[in-house]
Amino acid sequence: MTDFTRTKAMFDLPEGVIYLDGNSLGPLPRAVGTRVQEMLNDEWGQMLITGWNKAGWMGLPTGLGDRIGRLIGAEPGSVVVGDTLSIKVYQAVASALEMNPGRKVVLSDNGNFPSDLYMADGLLRSLGPDYELRVVDPEEVAAHITEEVAVLMLTEVDYRSGRIHDMKALTELAHANGVVTVWDLAHSAGAIPVYLAGCNADFAVGCTYKYLNGGPGAPAFIYVAPRLSGQVRPALSGWLGHEAPFAFDLDYRPGAGIERMRVGTPPVIQMTALSSAMDIWDMADMADIRARSIELTEQFIAGVEATCPGLELASPRDPLRRGSQVSFRFREGYAAMQALIARGVIGDFRAPDIIRFGFTPLYIDKDDVEQAVEILADIIANRLWDKPEYKIRQRVT
Amino acid sequence: MTDFTRTKAMFDLPEGVIYLDGNSLGPLPRAVGTRVQEMLNDEWGQMLITGWNKAGWMGLPTGLGDRIGRLIGAEPGSVVVGDTLSIKVYQAVASALEMNPGRKVVLSDNGNFPSDLYMADGLLRSLGPDYELRVVDPEEVAAHITEEVAVLMLTEVDYRSGRIHDMKALTELAHANGVVTVWDLAHSAGAIPVYLAGCNADFAVGCTYKYLNGGPGAPAFIYVAPRLSGQVRPALSGWLGHEAPFAFDLDYRPGAGIERMRVGTPPVIQMTALSSAMDIWDMADMADIRARSIELTEQFIAGVEATCPGLELASPRDPLRRGSQVSFRFREGYAAMQALIARGVIGDFRAPDIIRFGFTPLYIDKDDVEQAVEILADIIANRLWDKPEYKIRQRVT
Numbered sequence: 001m002t003d004f005t006r007t008k009a010m011f012d013l014p015e016g017v018i019y020l021d022g023n024s025l026g027p028l029p030r031a032v033g034t035r036v037q038e039m040l041n042d043e044w045g046q047m048l049i050t051g052w053n054k055a056g057w058m059g060l061p062t063g064l065g066d067r068i069g070r071l072i073g074a075e076p077g078s079v080v081v082g083d084t085l086s087i088k089v090y091q092a093v094a095s096a097l098e099m100n101p102g103r104k105v106v107l108s109d110n111g112n113f114p115s116d117l118y119m120a121d122g123l124l125r126s127l128g129p130d131y132e133l134r135v136v137d138p139e140e141v142a143a144h145i146t147e148e149v150a151v152l153m154l155t156e157v158d159y160r161s162g163r164i165h166d167m168k169a170l171t172e173l174a175h176a177n178g179v180v181t182v183w184d185l186a187h188s189a190g191a192i193p194v195y196l197a198g199c200n201a202d203f204a205v206g207c208t209y210k211y212l213n214g215g216p217g218a219p220a221f222i223y224v225a226p227r228l229s230g231q232v233r234p235a236l237s238g239w240l241g242h243e244a245p246f247a248f249d250l251d252y253r254p255g256a257g258i259e260r261m262r263v264g265t266p267p268v269i270q271m272t273a274l275s276s277a278m279d280i281w282d283m284a285d286m287a288d289i290r291a292r293s294i295e296l297t298e299q300f301i302a303g304v305e306a307t308c309p310g311l312e313l314a315s316p317r318d319p320l321r322r323g324s325q326v327s328f329r330f331r332e333g334y335a336a337m338q339a340l341i342a343r344g345v346i347g348d349f350r351a352p353d354i355i356r357f358g359f360t361p362l363y364i365d366k367d368d369v370e371q372a373v374e375i376l377a378d379i380i381a382n383r384l385w386d387k388p389e390y391k392i393r394q395r396v397t
Numbered sequence: 398m399t400d401f402t403r404t405k406a407m408f409d410l411p412e413g414v415i416y417l418d419g420n421s422l423g424p425l426p427r428a429v430g431t432r433v434q435e436m437l438n439d440e441w442g443q444m445l446i447t448g449w450n451k452a453g454w455m456g457l458p459t460g461l462g463d464r465i466g467r468l469i470g471a472e473p474g475s476v477v478v479g480d481t482l483s484i485k486v487y488q489a490v491a492s493a494l495e496m497n498p499g500r501k502v503v504l505s506d507n508g509n510f511p512s513d514l515y516m517a518d519g520l521l522r523s524l525g526p527d528y529e530l531r532v533v534d535p536e537e538v539a540a541h542i543t544e545e546v547a548v549l550m551l552t553e554v555d556y557r558s559g560r561i562h563d564m565k566a567l568t569e570l571a572h573a574n575g576v577v578t579v580w581d582l583a584h585s586a587g588a589i590p591v592y593l594a595g596c597n598a599d600f601a602v603g604c605t606y607k608y609l610n611g612g613p614g615a616p617a618f619i620y621v622a623p624r625l626s627g628q629v630r631p632a633l634s635g636w637l638g639h640e641a642p643f644a645f646d647l648d649y650r651p652g653a654g655i656e657r658m659r660v661g662t663p664p665v666i667q668m669t670a671l672s673s674a675m676d677i678w679d680m681a682d683m684a685d686i687r688a689r690s691i692e693l694t695e696q697f698i699a700g701v702e703a704t705c706p707g708l709e710l711a712s713p714r715d716p717l718r719r720g721s722q723v724s725f726r727f728r729e730g731y732a733a734m735q736a737l738i739a740r741g742v743i744g745d746f747r748a749p750d751i752i753r754f755g756f757t758p759l760y761i762d763k764d765d766v767e768q769a770v771e772i773l774a775d776i777i778a779n780r781l782w783d784k785p786e787y788k789i790r791q792r793v794t
Contacts, residue, residue, distance in 0.1 A: 235523060
């Protein structure tokens with residue numbers, strides 16, 4: 001059993017703050033500062049260039065990949081960490097496209113995170129006018145999976161509503177039509193159990209600064225199914241994905257398996273912080289996380305619906321179809337969220353009228369949820385956003 | 398005048414080490430640990446998601462870009478920091494290619510860093526069989542600049558020999574033939590004065606973990622000439638290069654000027670370390686750096702040639718044609734470098750027979766060079782690498 005009292009004590013949250021925005025940026029684990037300081041002084045400072053071997057820096061991308069892989073149902077040796085999520089989306093879609101020569105359509109939905117769409121659009125425009133990014137409503141994705149489609153690119157959990165796509169069913173349908181799948185797990189990894197191997201997924205990508213608590217700008221990850229990784233020609237073919245990076249050959253030869261999805265020099269300081277954050281995840285079981293997450297979101301929805309008139313649930317009511325976040329539509333959502341933040345309850349706002357709350361059992365408990373509901377109810381009942389002391393500005397990622 | 402005694406005191410170098418490998422990985426500036434700790438505790442820990450605005454994280458890529466820009470002769474607002482150098486090479490070459498529709502050849506040389514060639518090759522292969530990466534000898538580049546060429550992609554300072562390409566002359570020749578230029582400044586930025594604006598360069602890229610001392614895996618930078626940046630369609634079109642990232646529009650619209658070359662969420666911890674390292678550069682003048690660098694490399698070459706028989710200079714003898722590094726060919730170079738490292742003089746080895754030394758005036762002085770020569774002479778004279786206590790392993794980037 002995951003000991004949530006113990007995990008909560010491992011985070012350093014500010015006094016008086018109830019942090020329901022771990023789905024945007026996870027909070028600071030207490031151990032990160034000491035670990036990063038050790039890395040700076042004892043590794044970079046003392047080992048200098050030899051830290052790449054002596055301190056194991058060169059192995060961080062695959063070592064971290066395996067630890068994340070456990071949380072998303074990936075086979076050992078199938079995940080590698082590096083770059084940003086946008087870059088990994090590009091790499092996955094471009095690599096997947098090459099596996100389907102002759103097909104020119106990438107299918108996605110309008111609930112996808114915009115950067116995924118931008119990256120795919122930019123890629124397809126560079127490949128020529130025959131290529132098409134086809135964006136449909138989330139409910140219509142299945143109907144558009146045809147033999148015309150090369151790649152299906154979806155974010156499993158909708159960043160606004162928390163709606164979960166059925167990865168297993170859509171992947172099966174995709175494969176039946178010869179379509180290669182790319183799953184974005186930005187709001188899945190550490191939020192809900194994911195079964196990449198069990199779903200027979202092809203490519204997946206995700207970020208580590210949300211539920212995994214790797215810190216602002218923590219690197220992304222990419223998964224390639226072991227049955228594919230030996231034959232993929234990696235897009236973004238950088239030297240650290242080369243079979244022998246330090247031979248300095250003029251010609252590119254892809255490295256073994258997932259190693260070929262590495263590109264440039266890994267951000268060691270950032271990866272050290274992430275590694276420390278993953279120590280907490282090593283103590284957690286995704287089944288426990290999911291059970292607790294459902295309890296918290298159910299408690300929050302029930303509390304808000306009982307006390308906050310005017311707020312309309314924008315997330316699926318069925319907890320099995322919902323990620324670890326809850327969103328409500330509210331006409332004055334932006335102003336209300338500002339007031340809420342001023343009162344120490346941190347969620348975020350997504351245009352045009354969505355207020356969004358992330359529930360992260362590693363450090364959020366039932367008392368937090370109860371308090372958050374009370375404060376939100378007070379703000380709504382008294383329209384506190386009209387009072388000048390609650391007008392603050394916010395911008396979130 | 399740059400006060401080199403003062404700058405040297407700002408680095409934390411291990412006792413007994415003469416570090417001549419700052420061209421691979423710069424050493425730890427003393428202030429970085431404290432600054433990173435502040436960022437972790439006071440920014441990430443206390444501000445959480447609001448750090449993107451309150452702590453100025455969102456402005457780090459352009460703020461750092463301007464500070465680097467001063468060292469490379471770039472106009473204010475023309476440089477942005479992010480990603481790895483391999484990714485920025487890809488972004489620059491892909492964006493440059495689009496400016497020359499109809500032309501299909503990227504010209505480079507076999508002295509270029511292999512990852513640049515790999516990234517360009519991967520890009521061109523994805524664009525189709527008509528595209529060609531043409532790789533010639535460095536001395537033959539000028540002769541191959543023709544109206545067939547779309548993009549000239551060169552590393553200004555050769556990573557092995559330190560040979561400097563004539564950026565001004567080659568850029569002029571390129572423009573006369575309608576060729577767009579991409580300059581890799583990995584071994585130039587902080588090593589030699591660079592005049593991007595003065596040379597009328599189009600695109601440039603570089604890394605910050607070598608001479609700039611940003612730390613292992615510190616992010617890269619990209620330059621786009623202001624006369625071009627408003628019309629470039631950026632390859633790798635991510636959300637933070639969007640005109641309004643937080644509008645979450647489904648369609649991509651490039652941001653103003655250099656902002657459009659941003660891609661994903663910036664690595665804030667890594668950028669904080671780089672920002673602290675740049676505080677030292679803010680005290681330095683590139684003309685002073687260059688003058689001191691030439692003194693040190695001339696001293697080293699004279700010393701080695703007088704005392705180390707069998708070593709053959711592999712760098713240009715003319716200091717004006719040489720970067721801030723010196724390389725020698727030596728048949729037993731790998732073994733000799735291992736012995737040298739065991740004696741506290743850290744340089745590196747590049748296959749097949751190059752031993753390479755970087756000279757970094759911010760923290761290396763004449764006494765260091767004198768000692769390094771003495772130790773190298775002792776090793777060569779006594780073939781110390783044959784003794785078992787000197788056999789250590791090394792791998793470098």
